Amino acid sequence: MTAATSSAGEEILRGENLSKSFGQVTALSDVSFRLKKGEVLALLGDNGAGKSTLMKILTGFHRPTSGSLYFDNQPVEFGSVTHARRAGIEPVYQDLALINELSVFRNMFLKREILRGGPLRLLNDAAMREKADAQLREIGIKLPSVDVPISKLSGGQRQAIAVARSVYSENVRVLLLDEPTAAMGVRESKQILDLIRRLKETSELAVIIVAHNYAQIFDVCDRINLLQYGTITFDRATADTSIQELTDIVVNSYRNADQTTPA
Amino acid sequence: MTQSNRHNAEGRVSEAPAAPAKRGSSLSRLGRNMAQWREASILLAAIVLVIYFQATSPAFLTLNNIGVLSQFATAVAIIAAGQVMVLICGELDLSVGQVYAITPFIMYFAQQAGLPLGVAIVLGLVVAALIGLVNGLITVGLGVSSFVTTLGMLFFIQGLTLTISGGFPVQPVAGEFWTAVLGGNVFGALLWMVAIALLFQFILFRTRWGLHTIATGGNPLGASQIGIRTGRVKIGNFMLCSMLGGFAGILDAFRIGSIDPLAGGTEIMFMAIASAVIGGTLLAGGSGTVIGALLGALVLAILKDGFTISGVSAYTFDMILGLAIVITMIMNVHLSRLRARGKT
Ligand SMILES: Nc1ncnc2c1ncn2[C@@H]1O[C@H](COP(=O)(O)OP(=O)(O)O)[C@@H](O)[C@H]1O
Numbered sequence: 004m005t006a007a008t009s010s011a012g013e014e015i016l017r018g019e020n021l022s023k024s025f026g027q028v029t030a031l032s033d034v035s036f037r038l039k040k041g042e043v044l045a046l047l048g049d050n051g052a053g054k055s056t057l058m059k060i061l062t063g064f065h066r067p068t069s070g071s072l073y074f075d076n077q078p079v080e081f082g083s084v085t086h087a088r089r090a091g092i093e094p095v096y097q098d099l100a101l102i103n104e105l106s107v108f109r110n111m112f113l114k115r116e117i118l119r120g121g122p123l124r125l126l127n128d129a130a131m132r133e134k135a136d137a138q139l140r141e142i143g144i145k146l147p148s149v150d151v152p153i154s155k156l157s158g159g160q161r162q163a164i165a166v167a168r169s170v171y172s173e174n175v176r177v178l179l180l181d182e183p184t185a186a187m188g189v190r191e192s193k194q195i196l197d198l199i200r201r202l203k204e205t206s207e208l209a210v211i212i213v214a215h216n217y218a219q220i221f222d223v224c225d226r227i228n229l230l231q232y233g234t235i236t237f238d239r240a241t242a243d244t245s246i247q248e249l250t251d252i253v254v255n256s257y258r259n260a261d262q263t264t265p266a
Numbered sequence: 267m268t269q270s271n272r273h274n275a276e277g278r279v280s281e282a283p284a285a286p287a288k289r290g291s292s293l294s295r296l297g298r299n300m301a302q303w304r305e306a307s308i309l310l311a312a313i314v315l316v317i318y319f320q321a322t323s324p325a326f327l328t329l330n331n332i333g334v335l336s337q338f339a340t341a342v343a344i345i346a347a348g349q350v351m352v353l354i355c356g357e358l359d360l361s362v363g364q365v366y367a368i369t370p371f372i373m374y375f376a377q378q379a380g381l382p383l384g385v386a387i388v389l390g391l392v393v394a395a396l397i398g399l400v401n402g403l404i405t406v407g408l409g410v411s412s413f414v415t416t417l418g419m420l421f422f423i424q425g426l427t428l429t430i431s432g433g434f435p436v437q438p439v440a441g442e443f444w445t446a447v448l449g450g451n452v453f454g455a456l457l458w459m460v461a462i463a464l465l466f467q468f469i470l471f472r473t474r475w476g477l478h479t480i481a482t483g484g485n486p487l488g489a490s491q492i493g494i495r496t497g498r499v500k501i502g503n504f505m506l507c508s509m510l511g512g513f514a515g516i517l518d519a520f521r522i523g524s525i526d527p528l529a530g531g532t533e534i535m536f537m538a539i540a541s542a543v544i545g546g547t548l549l550a551g552g553s554g555t556v557i558g559a560l561l562g563a564l565v566l567a568i569l570k571d572g573f574t575i576s577g578v579s580a581y582t583f584d585m586i587l588g589l590a591i592v593i594t595m596i597m598n599v600h601l602s603r604l605r606a607r608g609k610t
Pocket residue numbers: 025028029030048049050051052053054055056057
């Protein structure tokens with residue numbers, strides 16, 4: 004408890020001059036950012052701005068073309084998703100990375116299954132089923148059963164499962180949410196945002212939320228970064244800005260885009 | 267802090283009543299129902315066919331004919347088990363029928379070189395696994411579609427088998443007991459078939475390997491994003507499929523009493539794929555069952571044998587087989603459409 008208060012505000016993740024190209028396409032040109040413990044950072048930007056690409060660099064799915072990452076002030080190079088997950092970075096991908104053919108509980112424990120052991124690595128379905136059921140109830144996600152395949156769920160339910168999976172992973176320290184409310188109705192979005200709010204109060208989990216609809220996440224986040232044309236053009240505490248200011252910036256950038264073609 | 271919260275959460279969990287889990291269990295089977303429904307319907311088809319052929323020709327359900335019937339089914343069903351694993355992770359193995367042919371030759375030559383039977387069999391299976399490894403490495407590592415990789419392998423192994431054998435069949439060497447155990451005895455062979463099907467059904471649905479196989483085929487990108495090494499899963503399943511093909515070849519060699527360089531081939535491979543498809547495996551990956559494929563192989567064997575007994579020509583069998591494959595595929599497509607509609 005005391006550790007939490009004293010360490011809150013310390014930096015957990017920092018990116019310096021990150022860039023990423025896919026062949027001819029430059030998704031990120033020069034991105035620097037900081038994330039503090041217990042902080043909820045919103046990463047805003049238009050479609051194609053490079054938000055998902057940045058997330059995938061943080062999760063070890065992509066390697067940056069140049070630039071460096073620091074985790075707990077130590078330089079890190081995540082060689083794989085498993086590597087980043089082991090460090091405590093848990094992604095919720097925009098495409099959710101759920102397997103339609105598998106049940107809810109099997110999706111929730113995918114790649115960190117509870118096993119009975121033995122050379123065949125038998126799955127302990129009973130334990131996973133019970134745990135998944137309890138975790139979902141705890142964060143207020145209602146499902147008829149954790150045995151239904153993902154293909155039977157609505158977009159919002161799927162998103163909730165993907166978030167729950169990440170939140171309950173063992174040593175999660177940084178949660179990355181890529182457009183968590185994109186596929187959701189109002190009620191479901193509120194549920195996910197409430198969940199993030201609750202996590203913020205009860206833990207020093209650091210969160211990055213990628214979003215497109217900034218009005219929706221404005222109240223939840225502590226700081227806002229705006230990603231435009233592959234670089235961060237705006238970095239301000241939520242308390243020091245307003246939805247109006249953000250709207251002005253976005254509208255202005257549209258005007259500029261109309262007048263001058265970006266190089 | 268986060269962690270301690272997590273533990274608190276789990277502490278509370280264990281106190282929670284198990285009621286909702288119970289409530290789930292009635293609905294819980296729903297997910298698996300589709301597959302079970304499929305399996306039940308193929309089983310029903312098999313039973314109807316048996317009744318029909320028994321009615322038209324009383325010779326059908328004799329011990330002798332059941333022996334003949336199992337000859338049609340065992341090797342196909344064993345290969346189908348491997349093919350199901352490969353199909354579920356989204357790939358295809360066209361070369362397994364040639365692995366079926368070459369493996370007993372490897373065994374035979376190893377014995378000729380003075381190795382004992384057991385070692386010779388293991389060596390044969392190791393070579394089969396290596397062929398699967400090459401299939402997997404080229405497909406996964408070089409990004410060649412498995413259709414092309416294994417098509418190339420099909421011709422390569424076929425030529426290799428004919429080269430090392432000189433084109434002539436040989437006789438497998440084993441004592442009476444081992445010959446019987448290794449497929450010489452009809453019921454021994456059936457036992458192998460059922461045991462292998464059950465084992466792979468178990469692997470598919472109760473082990474981490476099976477889970478990752480389904481995940482790899484169901485959502486390749488998602489599976490790799492979550493950290494599953496989908497390449498390894500595919501390579502492993504190519505190896506398993508190849509080994510099962512080789513083992514089926516060994517069993518048939520002892521059953522027939524001859525190792526033929528032209529045995530198996532594309533015919534047995536396509537029969538295995540047909541069994542898998544009739545058994546409900548989707549070529550798109552992500553879903554299928556080994557038991558379904560076993561039942562599919564049995565249905566095909568019953569049809570083939572039943573037609574032979576009632577004097578219907580092999581050509582008619584091929585026509586029926588063709589129709590059966592397409593009709594099952596149409597049913598599969600419609601089932602998934604129904605499923606998709608139920609979801610929204
Ligand atoms: N794997 C990839 N290969 C090629 N181009 C990509 C890839 N991923 C993203 N891009 C490109 O990079 C740019 C940024 O994409 P993305 O990060 O998905 O943006 P956002 O999430 O902000 O909408 C886009 O132009 C996109 O087409």
